[in-house]
Amino acid sequence: MLLFRYAIFIVAGFFVTLTVTMGNATDSDDTPTVTPTGLKPNYPAGYNCTPISSPYGSWIDVDGTRRDEIHTGVDVGRLGEWILAPASGTVRAAWKANWKWGTEGALLIQHDRDDLNLTKGPKFYYSEFDHLDFDEIKHFREGQKVKRGQRLARVTHPGENQTYLPEVHWEVWKADHDNLTWRTNRYDAPDWWNDSAELVDPLSLLGLNNPPTEDKSVAIVPFVNGKDYDGFRGFTYIMPCTPK
Numbered sequence: 001m002l003l004f005r006y007a008i009f010i011v012a013g014f015f016v017t018l019t020v021t022m023g024n025a026t027d028s029d030d031t032p033t034v035t036p037t038g039l040k041p042n043y044p045a046g047y048n049c050t051p052i053s054s055p056y057g058s059w060i061d062v063d064g065t066r067r068d069e070i071h072t073g074v075d076v077g078r079l080g081e082w083i084l085a086p087a088s089g090t091v092r093a094a095w096k097a098n099w100k101w102g103t104e105g106a107l108l109i110q111h112d113r114d115d116l117n118l119t120k121g122p123k124f125y126y127s128e129f130d131h132l133d134f135d136e137i138k139h140f141r142e143g144q145k146v147k148r149g150q151r152l153a154r155v156t157h158p159g160e161n162q163t164y165l166p167e168v169h170w171e172v173w174k175a176d177h178d179n180l181t182w183r184t185n186r187y188d189a190p191d192w193w194n195d196s197a198e199l200v201d202p203l204s205l206l207g208l209n210n211p212p213t214e215d216k217s218v219a220i221v222p223f224v225n226g227k228d229y230d231g232f233r234g235f236t237y238i239m240p241c242t243p244k
């Protein structure tokens with residue numbers, strides 16, 4: 001559900017942002033809001049973790065250029081690194097997507113409260129991973145369970161096009177129900193929709209187990225093979241972290 005928006009800035013002592021949704025007619029009713037959270041990652045001292053290269057709600061892309069839409073997720077990863085499931089969940093879809101950079105793979109995983117060891121709050125969360133190699137994810141079937149830390153796919157170039165810097169775009173949604181519908185986006189590719197879903201900063205889920213500190217830094221918890229995550233709330237990091 002990667003979104004495309006055009007923003008017009010009018011400088012008159014203040015900024016006015018006018019958002020015009022491009023896409024099919026239903027988009028205008030369904031366009032969710034991206035509210036920057038100010039959360040920032042704090043990587044664990046004993047590990048080397050590939051850092052997030054572009055945060056949620058940013059206007060500057062990883063290559064330093066200005067975006068034409070506010071960032072709906074986080075970008076992370078180096079070419080060939082494995083993307084790890086941030087929590088257990090259920091595959092909802094693995095499909096051929098196109099978000100402007102060409103045909104590529106996309107993977108949607110649904111996490112319920114049990115998967116995140118939560119007892120209240122939204123009933124469901126969704127993790128969407130974009131810019132994947134479709135051939136690497138086409139084996140996933142709807143309804144298939146994934147485990148926390150499971151290797152999902154390797155980081156590659158958006159649109160499987162080498163002119164773009166490698167990254168994975170990770171988008172997180174919260175939702176009260178799990179009814180998905182599908183529609184066609186303006187690049188003629190399938191796009192899911194859940195009318196109860198709202199975008200959230202992935203860092204807010206990464207920070208559920210240990211509350212963010214006063215300066216809004218979130219302690220990133222790496223996934224460690226064999227460790228017991230019973231009772232761990234929220235997400236572990238999606239990039240492998242190696243002990244120093």
Ligand SMILES: [Zn+2]
Nearest residue numbers: 073074075169
């Ligand atoms: Zn992105």
